[in-house]
Amino acid sequence: MIPQEIIRRKRDGDELDAADISSFIAALAAGQLSEGQIGAFAMAVWFKGMSRAEIVDLTLAMADSGNRLQWTDIDRPIADKHSTGGVGDNVSLMLAPIAAACGLAVPMISGRGLGHTGGTLDKLESIPGYIITPDANLFHKVVKEAGCAIIGQTGTLAPADGRLYAVRDVTATVDSIPLITASILSKKLAAGLETLVLDVKVGNGAFMADRGQAEILAQSLVEVANGAGVKTSALITDMNQPLADSAGNAVEMRNCLDFLAGRKKDTRLETVVLAFAAEMLVKSGIAASSDEAETKARRALSSGKAAEVFARMVSMLGGPADLIENPDRYLARAPIEKPVPAARSGWLAACDARGIGVSVIDLGGGRRHPADRIDHRVGFSELLPLGTRVNAGEPIALVHAADEAAAERAATALATHYRITEDRPELTPVIAGLV
Template sequence: MIPQDLIRRKRDGETLEIQEIAALVHGISNGSLSDAQVAAFAMAVWFSGMSRAETVAFTLAMRDSGAVLNWAGWDRPVADKHSTGGVGDNISLMLAPIAAACGMVVPMISGRGLGHTGGTLDKLESLPGYTITPGTPQFCDVLKQAGCAIIGQTEDLAPADRRLYAIRDVTATVDSLPLIVASILSKKLASGLQSLVMDVKVGNGAFMNTVEDAQALARSLVDVANGAGVKTTALITDMNEPLADAVGNALEMRHCIAFLRGEKTGTRAHSIIMALAADMLIASGLAADHADASAQAETALNSGRAADHFARMVQGLGGPANIIEKADTILPSAPFFMPIQAEHDGFLTHCKTRDIGVALITLGGGRLHHTDTIDHSVGFDALLPLGTPVSRGQPIGFVHAATEDAALSAAYTMRSLYTISDEPKVDGPLIWDRIE
């Protein structure tokens, strides 16, 4: 098959056959397609889209461009969760051990921060010694011991996606729905999953700003994943404020430990985690309905079993064995600590969530370039949720920074990102929709 002919046909809106899509993906992964041809194919898909059948075939071909993990012989259901990204979104860190404590195997392949959104791997790297790229034998050993392992994408998982994404990133084709779906799912399907739960974020801190766009992405992800043989559901959840009360790598790890110790019940994060855990339990066949699933997830958390699974995962991947007990002394702390004070009395009614993520990058807690080094200690914590009444001078959160000047600047910026009104906020839903 001549690549340029396939690119032309997709540019003109024609439907490609499975073997034609497989040939293009093979050329992407082995280098026989030039960067110009890969870019042209991505732009053709951006303009013409793909049918559901094409997207399924494309996703499976991307999955099969490298190794596919096989859990045959394991006596527990294999499940995972994926989030489309947000600010203060550390849900995976708590959800994976809860799912493991409920009887699932969770081989979670996670990523680094992208744009204003935080990355699970960056948060885990604030743990001294934690290995985010273990070999397959160690990965499997940790899964057997802990039931969950959160690691980065290895060289042999979906290599076609790595090359295609790098080219999409510089050719204005990142926001193509079929390419987004294939990129997300190819890596998840390469993990050998039996079921998957998607957390699709919507709001001013998400990549999808409107409910309609989030629904379109969620529907496509669910349709393609189920078409590829993985039972999948999606929740559309709110990202109009940080999900945790902390933003920053080590600070979000502290939030995770506090949550697993039972200190964050009743929060937005708690509600989202329990909803996702319930869907994972039902999809895995471990619960009959949401009431049963929710009860199992709450018991796993309240009994301390989830914390134990998390500790075993961290130790198995080279981190400290006493992380649950000694998180405050193990995790790095920034030298300067400063309140973000409310400018007048009223109610917190709005925040510019995306800009909070950008403020973290400015502090050094994220990357402007992929080669940048992250300061894991910096960020914001004790952030009050929207709807909270405040008085002038009251802290609505705290800045953790490397220098006093950086702390002063960040506190000034953060004050400007929150709106304080005379009337309390009219709450929107935390979970906007469920797609199955």
């Protein structure tokens, strides 16, 4: 196999056969390709696309680049959810323990931030001691005993995707339907899932800003996953504003703990979390209808059972057992917290969600290069939702920054990301469709 020949053929728009794709991915997993070659391949795919057969071959090759997990000793349905990435999207952190509290086993393989979007693993690393990449035995034990485990890719689980994922992040090739499909599904196939629910984001803060493109991606994911034997559906959700009222790492973890403790109710975030919980429970046969499933999910949340599952997962993976009760003892705070005043009186009518994500990176809460270290303390909290009436000078968010200069830059930037109008806006629903 000559890597540059495969790159050239894809650059010229040729369809690669299964052997070409398999050999290229095997070389990638073995560390035999340079970052330049990986980036060139990703860019060729970005420009020329892939046929459905190529996407299936790429997904299977990446899933087979490492071990596949087995759950034969667990008598619960094996289920998971994955998001295509957003700003303030910490749904997985609450959804996994809710689903587990309702009777599912959730081995959730998550990723780091891509581009302007946050990463579940980066948020979990805000928790001192939490083991992101446990060995296979510990991962299995946590899923079996706690009901869920949210971890990153180990060196033996879809290793080809791990390297490709990092290069895509810094080469402007994140928003490629074939690469997104293969990246997501290779990890899910390797995780041994029976059912999967996908959150395909659409809007100015998503990789797919266009509804039509989001539907194409959702269809690609659903068709490839179902074709590989995993019962899969996808919800298309709005990402024209941050989903949670926080964007960052430790600040989103605090938001998660507040949610599990019952302090975050009647929000867009709650709507999405419960919708995905319901879809997972129906898809897995735990509930016969969406209404029954949502009732089960609400009960798991209000009873505190979901919080107990989350606490046990954290403790078993090396984190503090009393994190939910004492978040301030463990989650580091940025030294500077600065309110962002509204520029004028009126209604918060629109925002640049992508710009908010980029501002988190500028604060140090994301990466420009794969090896960059993240400052987990920084970000934004107390973000007001669109449709809120504000007065001039009233805070619309709180900046968390490492120093005064960074806080001032971020506050100025955030204010420009919001449009305030005299008329009350018409807002789009947070759940846009089902595939």
